[in-house]
Amino acid sequence: MRTKLFLAFICIIFLAVLSNVVFEKLIIGDFDDFVRGTEEDQIYWIMASVEGSYKENNWDMTLLSEAVHWGVMLGFDAFVEDSDGNRVVSSSDVISTMNPNMIDRMSSLLDLTSDSGEYTWYPLYVKGTEIGKLYIRLIERSGIIPLKEEIFRKRGRDFLIISFLIAGGSALIMSILFTIFLSNPLRRLNISARKIASGDFSVQEPLTHNHMRDEIDELTENFNFMADALRREDALRKHLTSNIAHELRTPLTIIKGNLEAIEDGVMSDTGKVMDNVKSEIDRITSLVEGIEDVTRAEASFFKKGLTEEIDLKEFVGSIVEGMSEMIQEKGLYVKTEGPSVSVETFPEKLHIILKNLLSNSYKFTDRGGLDINWGVVSENNKRGFWLSVKDTGTGMNSDEISKIFNRFYKGPASGGKGLGLAIVKELVEVMDGTIEVSSELGQGTKFRIRFER
Ligand SMILES: Nc1ncnc2c1ncn2[C@@H]1O[C@H](COP(=O)(O)OP(=O)(O)OP(=O)(O)O)[C@@H](O)[C@H]1O
Numbered sequence: 001m002r003t004k005l006f007l008a009f010i011c012i013i014f015l016a017v018l019s020n021v022v023f024e025k026l027i028i029g030d031f032d033d034f035v036r037g038t039e040e041d042q043i044y045w046i047m048a049s050v051e052g053s054y055k056e057n058n059w060d061m062t063l064l065s066e067a068v069h070w071g072v073m074l075g076f077d078a079f080v081e082d083s084d085g086n087r088v089v090s091s092s093d094v095i096s097t098m099n100p101n102m103i104d105r106m107s108s109l110l111d112l113t114s115d116s117g118e119y120t121w122y123p124l125y126v127k128g129t130e131i132g133k134l135y136i137r138l139i140e141r142s143g144i145i146p147l148k149e150e151i152f153r154k155r156g157r158d159f160l161i162i163s164f165l166i167a168g169g170s171a172l173i174m175s176i177l178f179t180i181f182l183s184n185p186l187r188r189l190n191i192s193a194r195k196i197a198s199g200d201f202s203v204q205e206p207l208t209h210n211h212m213r214d215e216i217d218e219l220t221e222n223f224n225f226m227a228d229a230l231r232r233e234d235a236l237r238k239h240l241t242s243n244i245a246h247e248l249r250t251p252l253t254i255i256k257g258n259l260e261a262i263e264d265g266v267m268s269d270t271g272k273v274m275d276n277v278k279s280e281i282d283r284i285t286s287l288v289e290g291i292e293d294v295t296r297a298e299a300s301f302f303k304k305g306l307t308e309e310i311d312l313k314e315f316v317g318s319i320v321e322g323m324s325e326m327i328q329e330k331g332l333y334v335k336t337e338g339p340s341v342s343v344e345t346f347p348e349k350l351h352i353i354l355k356n357l358l359s360n361s362y363k364f365t366d367r368g369g370l371d372i373n374w375g376v377v378s379e380n381n382k383r384g385f386w387l388s389v390k391d392t393g394t395g396m397n398s399d400e401i402s403k404i405f406n407r408f409y410k411g412p413a414s415g416g417k418g419l420g421l422a423i424v425k426e427l428v429e430v431m432d433g434t435i436e437v438s439s440e441l442g443q444g445t446k447f448r449i450r451f452e453r
């Protein structure tokens with residue numbers, strides 16, 4: 001990942017350099033063409049002036065000197081030859097006639113004494129007849145006052161270098177930021193995943209942003225959920241193994257004791273022994289079924305699943321309806337009350353929760369009945385709602401309340417496996433909700449679950 005990011009940014013920098021080079025070639029190239037064009041124009045005017053000084057087969061030396069003089073002023077060193085190849089006049093002739101003040105001034109711009117560069121010659125014509133040649137070359141700059149074109153070129157190059165530095169620098173900073181914000185969380189997740197693979201399920205990754213959630217946050221959240229699920233599963237496995245071992249030992253000891261009693265001739269009533277053994281085997285069977293129930297329920301814990309939109313009234317109504325006959329048969333009433341609202345939830349999990357709460361209330365209530373209520377937590381949050389199951393049953397004291405969510409805890413009148421509420425609690429937590437219980441011995445019990453996100 002880091003290498004790929006690094007390569008990607010190297011490519012960006014390379015493209016920035018390339019675009020700069022192309023830009024420079026185009027702009028500076030165009031500018032050079034422009035300057036060359038201007039020079040050619042100037043040479044053309046000098047040629048025209050030189051040709052203009054040729055009158056009636058003779059050079060007008062004053063006009064010719066003036067033309068060459070203008071040439072010098074424009075930065076050209078030139079000389080004129082007639083058609084026989086004799087030199088008629090040159091820039092140095094003209095310069096030697098100038099007054100020293102003017103020569104001084106010109107020297108600050110041009111190196112009048114330089115003698116470098118090739119002359120280019122141009123044929124001179126008057127009325128179609130060649131009258132001679134103009135040899136011309138650029139006089140070097142003296143360097144005291146740089147040529148405006150040079151300033152432009154330098155400024156252009158400076159500008160390109162600065163723009164390259166800005167582009168390259170930004171790419172570099174971006175690459176560092178990307179590495180920090182993209183690659184670091186992934187690297188941390190990778191390390192945590194390795195820990196999990198080696199059996200350490202205690203890892204939880206911090207979420208990077210709370211307000212601007214992105215895919216990395218989503219990945220981290222799912223990763224945390226997965227780690228949490230693995231941790232629960234691991235704890236459950238250990239817990240279950242020890243609990244099962246403990247729960248199995250009791251009936252097995254009793255079975256063994258009964259069989260030994262027959263063997264030793266201590267007990268002669270085989271019918272009673274058979275009954276004892278059978279009832280212990282029933283306990284074992286019920287325990288095994290319990291394990292199956294847990295496994296089934298756990299399977300749904302660990303799948304986060306997708307939320308669905310349900311109408312809370314319809315949902316609760318259909319579950320209560322499925323149980324209302326047996327509740328009423330026991331002489332109990334069952335009342336439901338709440339708005340018809342659409343909420344976003346995990347219906348499968350909510351179903352298990354509600355069913356367990358209802359079956360407990362049914363089981364531990366002998367008179368009166370059950371009240372089921374619900375409502376929304378806030379109008380604009382579809383995930384926020386509450387649900388309560390209240391009964392007028394046996395109730396519990398505070399000591400019992402503190403144990404009811406433990407696996408395999410059951411009261412004396414239970415007849416169950418003591419797993420229902422442990423499952424309920426885990427499901428509520430997986431759904432990011434809370435569960436509260438209030439109960440009074442002999443008065444009744446109320447369970448209330450609440451989801452806010
Ligand atoms: N509504 C209630 N009224 C009174 N006691 C309750 C109520 N709900 C739960 N309890 C107490 O909490 C204990 C644990 O409940 P839980 O649902 O976990 O197990 P269970 O109902 O005994 O067995 P299982 O649900 O596995 O069939 C119960 O045995 C009972 O003593």
Ligand SMILES: [Mg+2]
Nearest residue numbers: 360416420421
């Ligand atoms: Mg129960």
